Amino acid sequence: MSEPPLGHLLDAGLLGEPVAASREGTSEYVLEAVDLRKRYGHNEVLRGVTFGVHRGDVKAVLGPSGSGKSTMLRCLALLEPIDAGEVRLEGRRIGVRESGGRLVSLPERVLAKERSEIGMVFQRFNLFPHLTALGNVMIGLTEVRGRSKAEAREIAQTMIARVGLAERASFYLGELSGGQQQRVAIARALVMNPKVMLFDEPTSRGWFRQACRRPRDHDGRWRHHRRRPARRVLRQPAA
Numbered sequence: 066m067s068e069p070p071l072g073h074l075l076d077a078g079l080l081g082e083p084v085a086a087s088r089e090g091t092s093e094y095v096l097e098a099v100d101l102r103k104r105y106g107h108n109e110v111l112r113g114v115t116f117g118v119h120r121g122d123v124k125a126v127l128g129p130s131g132s133g134k135s136t137m138l139r140c141l142a143l144l145e146p147i148d149a150g151e152v153r154l155e156g157r158r159i160g161v162r163e164s165g166g167r168l169v170s171l172p173e174r175v176l177a178k179e180r181s182e183i184g185m186v187f188q189r190f191n192l193f194p195h196l197t198a199l200g201n202v203m204i205g206l207t208e209v210r211g212r213s214k215a216e217a218r219e220i221a222q223t224m225i226a227r228v229g230l231a232e233r234a235s236f237y238l239g240e241l242s243g244g245q246q247q248r249v250a251i252a253r254a255l256v257m258n259p260k261v262m263l264f265d266e267p268t269s270r271g272w273f274r275q276a277c278r279r280p281r282d283h284d285g286r287w288r289h290h291r292r293r294p295a296r297r298v299l300r301q302p303a304a
């Protein structure tokens with residue numbers, strides 16, 4: 066069965082607002098890590114990680130098991146407090162604010178809003194087992210974005226259909242395959258209209274691999290690999 070690439074998934078018509086990933090920003094990088102440091106007890110996992118992701122870029126991080134890839138993504142997504150360093154989104158430091166010359170953590174409500182600007186598909190998807198596929202995609206829209214239930218249901222239903230799961234919308238997690246769960250996780254992240262998407266182990270399942278695969282020429286040879294901008298991945302293709 067041929068599946069549509071991610072480029073078909075998100076558009077302003079679905080969300081009723083411009084797609085955040087295609088908005089032009091003023092800063093050079095859409096996402097930046099500056100000297101990120103994180104340790105668990107004696108285990109120093111992140112030892113000063115610094116990099117920037119340009120708008121539209123796709124960056125991959127490779128490393129052996131246990132080297133800190135998931136930890137780094139969780140820190141970028143503000144799901145794990147960092148010991149030192151900065152995470153910047155469109156040039157703005159996120160996760161903390163200055164108060165009386167000191168940096169303090171943001172209140173949970175503000176943090177939740179900042180988190181929702183960064184979409185994340187987790188290594189184990191982290192979906193709610195007590196909710197259906199539809200419920201999992203709706204919950205961020207109602208709880209974080211403040212959309213009405215009816216509005217959230219309509220957006221979620223459309224997105225679930227776009228990831229090819231229209232007939233599975235009322236299924237609970239245990240009734241879905243691993244690949245189907247990943248598509249629910251992608252749908253859940255995309256409906257929040259994130260500025261960037263983080264995929265933990267994207268190549269473990271077929272969907273994202275398909276979205277990123279290199280096109281072949283007519284004679285079957287791989288074409289020269291072109292950078293595939295995330296903006297294009299998220300944008301509705303031209304009719």
Ligand SMILES: Nc1ncnc2c1ncn2[C@@H]1O[C@H](COP(=O)(O)OP(=O)(O)OP(=O)(O)O)[C@@H](O)[C@H]1O
Nearest residue numbers: 105108110128129130131132133134135136137188
């Ligand atoms: N919550 C935690 N508490 C304590 N140690 C942790 C925690 N999360 C991760 N670690 C440790 O941090 C290190 C990095 O883990 P992480 O999950 O980031 O690795 P990874 O590169 O994603 O590995 P994999 O490729 O297997 O997914 C490991 O040694 C792990 O044991």
Ligand SMILES: [Mg+2]
Nearest residue numbers: 134135188265
């Ligand atoms: Mg991992």
